[in-house]
Amino acid sequence: MAAPETVEKHTMAVLVDNEPGVLARVIGLFSGRGYNIESLTVAETDPKNKLSRITIVTSGTPMIIEQIKAQLNRIVPVHGVHDLTEEGPFVERELALIKVTGGAESRAETLRLADIFHARVVDTTPESYVFEMTGSTEKLDAFINLMEPLGVVDISRTGVAAISRGADKF
Amino acid sequence: MAVQPATHELSGAEMVIRALVDQGVDVVFGYPGGAVLPIYDALFKQNRLRHILVRHEQGAVHAAEGYARSSGKVGVVLVTSGPGATNAVTGLTDALMDSVPIVCLTGQVPTHLIGNDAFQEADTTGITRPCTKHNYLVKDVNDLARVIHEAFMIARTGRPGPVVVDLPKDMLFATGLYLPPETAPTRKSYRPQIKPPATRITGAAQLIMAAKKPLFYGGGGLINSGPRACALFSELVRLTGFPVTLTLMGLGAYPASDKQYLGLVGMHGTFESNNAMHDCDLMINIGARFDDRVTGKVAAFAPHSRKIHVDIDPSSINKNVGVDLAIVGDCAEVLAALIAELKAQVYKADPARIAPWWRQIETWRKRDCLRYVKSDTIIKPQYAIERLYALTRDRDVFITTEVGQHQMWAAQLFKFDKPFHWMTSGGLGTMGYGLPAAMGVQLAHPDALVVDIAGEASILMNIQEMSTVCQYRLPVKVFILNNQYMGMVRQWQELLHGGRYSESYTAALPDFVKLAEAFGAVGLRAEKPGEVDRIINEMIAVDRPVIVDVQVDPKENCFPMIPSGAAHNEMLLGPEDKQTSGPVSEEGMVLV
CATH class of the missing domain: 3.40.50.1220 (TPP-binding domain)
Structure with missing residues (x-):
């Protein structure tokens, strides 16, 4: 039963005990076993039970993806691993802060593009804007690419947060 | 130390002892040092736990592995901070690879010094994270008992493995309430699947x-x-x-x-x-x-x-x-x-x-693949193992090994009819495993015959444990197949690297008979096939630790062998196969 060698991208939600070292365990697993991390976000989501949710975007062959899930489940403080890509439709969002500088001639164009992408201005000076933008990774990439020639000087991105569609948990 | 009622406040060090006793531990393999002095002080005041003083912390972990694998119980290790913990890392990795239940207690600098590069400080939980099933740093004395009980539960259940509990020195002096195992809360996220669908x-x-x-x-x-x-x-x-x-x-x-x-x-x-x-x-x-x-x-x-x-x-x-x-x-x-x-x-x-x-x-x-060319003049390593098996088969014999050709010959030729009688480093392939492991086995089975089938190179990696073996009068037998080479390295160099024996010959080997005597053990030597039986019988008869130096054919290779990168039906059966089969593929060469 040879697994096909196609590389797939998967978004996973990992529920963990919020305790010291838990993120190091997850990251160490990926680096130690040579798995790929495209994006990783973590924050406490259930303060009452001291649980954090880690959202990981990774890629690999189906056999590797299965391994990643099994290995994650083996970590003692991991409560559960949900492969959102496999379990059904889900929503994923990322937030970016983008700083753009430029002369008077490009300021109008900068604002016009931001408007098209529904990016919000969160800081402005005579020389610069900081835009806040939320959306899929692809949408953020497209906006940044368009802004690049207009003078992008710095970018901060949160990485992907994801949740399943519908009433089910995860 | 009399076991005190659970409602009584105990120091962290006393809790450690109490928790180990409550977990049914009888032997601890360890080595003292500054950060664990309070535990050693508590050990001094009690008589429920037996402490075995090793000569190197790696030896402590392998000894605990031998103890665990031959008895089905959890092996327990106690070492100090810094070098004590880092020396234990090879043993922990070995236990992880071979799924051996170990609880290793490590000392740590006091919590207020953590991160300050204090004397004998190491990031033990960081270093041991990839080589343990789980690890802990105790930062509240009221967590201590629960953590130790949980460590035992995790080490022995599911796929067993090593668990480290790092204990800052101030936690050992602090006092708190002790929780016995049955009242300690369990871990919700840890649920090994035992029953099959x-x-x-x-x-x-x-x-x-x-x-x-x-x-x-x-x-x-x-x-x-x-x-x-x-x-x-x-x-x-x-x-x-x-x-x-x-x-x-x-x-x-x-x-x-x-x-x-x-x-x-x-x-x-x-x-x-x-x-x-x-x-x-x-x-x-x-x-x-x-x-x-x-x-x-x-x-x-x-x-x-x-x-x-x-x-x-x-x-x-x-x-x-x-x-x-x-x-x-x-x-x-x-x-x-x-x-x-x-x-x-x-x-x-x-x-x-x-x-x-x-x-x-x-x-x-019918191919009789384990046959070898017998000799009247030189001891073949296979012959030595066959005789060891023949002359010990009526006894309750436990075998440990080091790593290399002797290990493979032992696995091929020694016939085990019962489980738990064979201890070897399989996954990690740790040279120096056998002697300390034999020590642990002997402690779990005081009356059994315990033999470490060794190579002369491997045995030197943890030879210091002869001192431990002699201190506790453990009648462990070290049966060295001495071919003067790192035999498996030499074999691969012969088959894959054109016979260029780069650094695989050990010049200036010690005289193992005198070495045994220096430690206070018995040294024996066999140089001719005719001497093998007599030496083995003498080894068995002596109720003391023995090193046997069996001088074997330095050129013998271990067959059958599947060359790296080859399939199961492409085995080499003996020296005569080497010439007929082609060279190992480049793809195979890069494999270990």
């Missing part, structure tokens, strides 16, 4: 009933699961009449002297085992993990077979080899369910269905 059992039974060329492939999971799993495994093998092979870690799970047993599988496995694995139509893997030493070239591994894989660790499934039917669960539970299912189906072994398969296996067996 029923549908998978039915599926496996159907495959078994239809197979024409089946093979059981048993591994270390059977040993870890315990005597019940090994007994049920033997029952299932006999019920079906199928052939059975075992991995290095599984030796003893099925009696080696039984006719259904084909011998060791893998790189240095028997011709019949490896060919059966290559040609089978149904492989039933119970508690083995398709290690690369077993599979050889994965693309050519058992190409015509359907595969059933039973493992307690879901991450072992489809890791190296894709399987058709995976059953996650404890070996004993799966085997019991499978036997019950087969009996419910009124299954009877059908010798006619598998008779052609057995005829084929017998032709492979």
Whole structure:
């Protein structure tokens, strides 16, 4: 039963005990076993039970993806691993802060593009804007690419947060 | 120390002792140092725990491994901070690879100094994270007892493994309430799957009933699961009449002297085992993990077979080899369910269905792949092991090994009819494992004959433990097959690197007889085949630690051998095969 060698991208939600070292365990697993991390976000989501949710975007062959899930489940403080890509439709969002500088001639164009992408201005000076933008990774990439020639000087991105569609948990 | 009531406030150090006693520990392997002095002080005041003072912390972990693997209990290690903990890392990695239950308590600098590069400070939880099943840093004395109980539970349940508990020195002085094991809360996120799903059992039974060329492939999971799993495994093998092979870690799970047993599988496995694995139509893997030493070239591994894989660790499934039917669960539970299912189906072994398969296996067996050219003038290493087996087989004998050619010859030629009598470093391949492991075995089985089959290179890696063995009058026997080379390195250099023996010869070896005497042990030497029996008998008769220096043929190679990158049906059977087969492929060269 040879697994096909196609590389797939998967978004996973990992529920963990919020305790010291838990993120190091997850990251160490990926680096130690040579798995790929495209994006990783973590924050406490259930303060009452001291649980954090880690959202990981990774890629690999189906056999590797299965391994990643099994290995994650083996970590003692991991409560559960949900492969959102496999379990059904889900929503994923990322937030970016983008700083753009430029002369008077490009300021109008900068604002016009931001408007098209529904990016919000969160800081402005005579020389610069900081835009806040939320959306899929692809949408953020497209906006940044368009802004690049207009003078992008710095970018901060949160990485992907994801949740399943519908009433089910995860 | 009298055991005090649980409501009484205890110091952290007293809690450690109390928790170990409550976990049923009787022996601790350790080495003191600044950060663990409070625990040593508490040890001094009690008589429930026996402390064995090793000579190096690596030895402590291997000793605990030998103790654990031969007794089925958790092995316990106590070391200090910094170098104490880093010295233990090789042993912990070894225990992780071979799934040995160990709890290792490490000292740590006081919490207010953590991160300050204090004297003998190391980031122990950081360093040991990838080489433990789980680890802890205790930062509140009221967590201490719970953490130690949890560490034992995690070490011994599911797929067993090593657990580190890092104890800052101030936690050992602080006082708090002690929680006994039964009142300590359990961990919600940790739920090993023990019971197999029923549908998978039915599926496996159907495959078994239809197979024409089946093979059981048993591994270390059977040993870890315990005597019940090994007994049920033997029952299932006999019920079906199928052939059975075992991995290095599984030796003893099925009696080696039984006719259904084909011998060791893998790189240095028997011709019949490896060919059966290559040609089978149904492989039933119970508690083995398709290690690369077993599979050889994965693309050519058992190409015509359907595969059933039973493992307690879901991450072992489809890791190296894709399987058709995976059953996650404890070996004993799966085997019991499978036997019950087969009996419910009124299954009877059908010798006619598998008779052609057995005829084929017998032709492979006739190759007598473990034969070697005997000599009257020089001791062949295989001969030394055969004689050791012959002269000790009527006793309760436990064998440990170091790593290399001697280990493979021991695995091929020493016949284990019972589980828990064979201790070896399989996954990590740690030279220096055997002597400290033998020490641990002897402590668990004081009256048994414990022999470390060693090489002269490996034994020097933890030779300092001879001092421990002598201190505690443990009558461990070190049986060195001395060929003056790192034999397996020399063999690979001969076969793969044009006979350029780069750094594999040990000049200036010690005189092992005098070395034994210097430690206070007995030294014996055999130089001619005629001396071997007398020396072995003398070794057994002496009720003290012994080092035997058996001077063997330095040029002997270990066969059969699957060259790296080759398939199971491309084995080298002996020196005469070397010339006929082509050079090892470049792809194979890069493999270890």
